[in-house]
Amino acid sequence: MSDTTSRMDVLLVEDNPGDAKLVAHHLDSSDSTHLVDDIGLTHLESLGAVEETEIDRYDALLLDLGLPESTGLETLDRATELVTDLPIIVLTGMRDRQKSMGAIERGAQDYLPKSDLDGDRLARTLRYAVVRSRQQRTLRRRRDQMEFFNSILQHDMLNGMNVIRARGDLLADNLDGDEREYAETIVDWSDDIIDLTEKVRSVLKTLSEDGMNEMQRRDLGAVLDAAADRARSKSPACTVNNHVTDMEVAADELLEDVFGNLFLNAVEHGGDDVTIDVTATVGDVFVTLRIADDGPGISPGRRRQVFERGQKGSGSSGTGFGLYFVDSMVESYGGRIWIEESDSGGAAFVVELPRTE
The missing domain is CATH 3.30.565.10 (Histidine kinase-like ATPase, C-terminal domain)
Structure with missing residues (x-):
């Protein structure tokens, strides 16, 4: 995957050669160097061909919904299964607000009627889609990391501290004098650490669910x-x-x-x-x-x-x-x-x- 400030590699899935040439023409003629220096376009005619393609080298997918294997939102559903980490921009020959909203809800980053295309709009949409997609991946990764750390706190730290506390409590019951006081200090500090760990787990859980503590x-x-x-x-x-x-x-x-x-x-x-x-x-x-x-x-x-x-x-x-x-x-x-x-x-x-x- 390339740096979107210098080069962007785009995969176009379109079975109409004329529409594919039009997209290539728009990208070649776009005055969008302030967005991206160079855009490379690879054209495929079916989703079946996508399965044989090295997806990781691309930054975005331009998808026509009317393909030989499927039409409409079914095409988008199939594409999202094939390219889970690639932002998808739907291209369509129809103006249909309901379908455009449905496409966004089902995973598309954007929805563009072919009749409205021009070079600048297409390049701008690609650029923003890639940036949004990377932000979403970063958020998912951070959420996964917080869930991982939460798991460590639960299974390693809390379990270990509960064992320490139980042993300290046992010692306190069987010792006298300074030794008993030392054991009680172990219990008190264990309680403090267990309490703090539970609080941190609560914060991590809240943040991993995209919320904030009230x-x-x-x-x-x-x-x-x-x-x-x-x-x-x-x-x-x-x-x-x-x-x-x-x-x-x-x-x-x-x-x-x-x-x-x-x-x-x-x-x-x-x-x-x-x-x-x-x-x-x-x-x-x-x-x-x-x-x-x-x-x-x-x-x-x-x-x-x-x-x-x-x-x-x-x-x-x-x-x-x-x-x-x-x-x-x-x-x-x-x-x-x-x-x-x-x-x-x-x-x-x-x-x-x-x-x-």
């Missing part, structure tokens, strides 16, 4: 308190001062994990006794939160870079997923996140989230 009213103070508890469970010596109350933002159930990742990032890089101060201001459209710590801070040159996938600080034991996840989720809420220097010289993560009315 935004809800979230009590920001309660969400921040829950996220702070998670940080304290990892490092009891850390201090989280949450000054945010009586504020609501529009987000989904993963918002607690967004802030949980920010607090845990501060603990990891600022030390077990790090102090985190959370404040917020309310504007007409957005709530702006400032999560400031007294850790070593982040240099200006790295402040945008840390949100990229796989990025992590030197000596970090993490995967580089946490801040990438935070940035992705905040953007999905219609918000923004950036980093400044805190008053104590540490890092201040500034999160802008849409208000609810």
Whole structure:
């Protein structure tokens, strides 16, 4: 398959030699170099010949509905079975709006009456059909990828975490003192990871079905308190001062994990006794939160870079997923996140989230 900005290879299935010559003439005479530099045309007279053709080398199929083997939409049905990944543009000698809509519903990218053809319109229709088809294939591939990752979360991660949790629960019942506390920590963290995995699976499932999670009213103070508890469970010596109350933002159930990742990032890089101060201001459209710590801070040159996938600080034991996840989720809420220097010289993560009315 060629690059549509330089060359396009088109397969024409047309049993009328005169109509085939007319299509070739239109493409040869089209002033459409702004759309595609060169269009190559291969003419076949039947769908049977298509079965013997190397379809992968073509970018689009021009299809006449009146062929020796079949006529009307039956021809289109047969063609879609033969060329599943090739955009099909129907050519017809009749003006029939009902049939044109039927063709689109059954998989055609476009429907052109032969009497309306000219070079520019034909080249433009081919170009747009190819672009749309590639976009659709990309969306299908992404949906397949999300379904695959969802399956991994279900069968590998969730199953494994449930085993870990069960063993931790068993140990907690049979140990005393510090060992019992360690086992209970395993259970608590297993519960957190299982819960997060289920939430991510829900997001992946929604996106794979071409939808979006519905935004809800979230009590920001309660969400921040829950996220702070998670940080304290990892490092009891850390201090989280949450000054945010009586504020609501529009987000989904993963918002607690967004802030949980920010607090845990501060603990990891600022030390077990790090102090985190959370404040917020309310504007007409957005709530702006400032999560400031007294850790070593982040240099200006790295402040945008840390949100990229796989990025992590030197000596970090993490995967580089946490801040990438935070940035992705905040953007999905219609918000923004950036980093400044805190008053104590540490890092201040500034999160802008849409208000609810």
